[in-house]
Amino acid sequence: MERTSLNFERMVFEQNSQGTSPGTIGADDVHVYGFLLDSGAAECLSASHLLSNEEQTRADRLVSKLHRDQFVVAHAGLRVILSRYCIGRPQDLAIQKTATGKPFLSDDPSIRFSLTHSHGKALVAVAKDREVGIDLEKVRPDVDVMSLARRFLSDRDVVFIESGEPGQLHQRFLQAWVAREAVFKAAGTGMTFPLHCDHIELAGDGTEGHLVLGDGKHDGAVRPVRFLPLEPGWVGAVAAEGTDWTMRYCG
Numbered sequence: 001m002e003r004t005s006l007n008f009e010r011m012v013f014e015q016n017s018q019g020t021s022p023g024t025i026g027a028d029d030v031h032v033y034g035f036l037l038d039s040g041a042a043e044c045l046s047a048s049h050l051l052s053n054e055e056q057t058r059a060d061r062l063v064s065k066l067h068r069d070q071f072v073v074a075h076a077g078l079r080v081i082l083s084r085y086c087i088g089r090p091q092d093l094a095i096q097k098t099a100t101g102k103p104f105l106s107d108d109p110s111i112r113f114s115l116t117h118s119h120g121k122a123l124v125a126v127a128k129d130r131e132v133g134i135d136l137e138k139v140r141p142d143v144d145v146m147s148l149a150r151r152f153l154s155d156r157d158v159v160f161i162e163s164g165e166p167g168q169l170h171q172r173f174l175q176a177w178v179a180r181e182a183v184f185k186a187a188g189t190g191m192t193f194p195l196h197c198d199h200i201e202l203a204g205d206g207t208e209g210h211l212v213l214g215d216g217k218h219d220g221a222v223r224p225v226r227f228l229p230l231e232p233g234w235v236g237a238v239a240a241e242g243t244d245w246t247m248r249y250c251g
Helices: 040-050 053-060 065-080 146-154 155-162 166-187
Strands: 008-010 029-036 095-097 103-105 111-118 121-128 132-138 199-205 208-212 225-227 234-240 247-249
Touching: 008 111, 029 234, 040 065, 053 065, 065 111, 065 121, 103 155, 111 155, 121 132, 121 234, 132 166, 146 155, 146 166, 155 199, 155 247, 166 208, 166 225, 166 234
Parallel strands: 008 029, 029 247, 111 132
Antiparallel strands: 029 121, 095 103, 111 121, 132 234, 199 208, 208 225, 225 234
């Protein structure tokens, strides 16, 4: 169901769900979902039954129970969402990875997707026949973001971060960070170091931009970045191939 805003809600996990006729997604759309990762023991157990053996093994390797439970809910939630676009139950979806680690649906590769989670919240982006990446970060006022920016990011990013109000330093630092993550996820490479060779360049009212690569070419000609309208204290971004796409918030 399409919404006018992006909300984080609890996901429902049904072990005996038989699946329904797949929903549709327009070629020009990127669907974005948000959900909460906090769950009770019974809910987490139901979620675990939707995972593949490989996903369960990865979850079992996590020492922290909190991180383990959130991993289970995040990946089960992803499967529930993807099942809305495919024929079959969430637990039957065949999710594999490319040589660079980007997950894909082997039975329906036209459906592209990206998952991110941070501090108890998760986002999923879904598109059709276009690569997509999504990232989410929580603002942490206790972090010295300027030291991190000067160490890892470009001089232009540092100028961008410092150009706003002093109270916006953390927000603008995370904009530069999540933009990179979203673009690299869409590319299927993951964050590529060093980071100081590239910089973020915003356009218009600042709700979208491009990652400009070290060679001066606008990567946005292929994968522009659009920031998500999240509640204060959170920064998220979506990157997708092409410029002819629209974000739609679903639940």
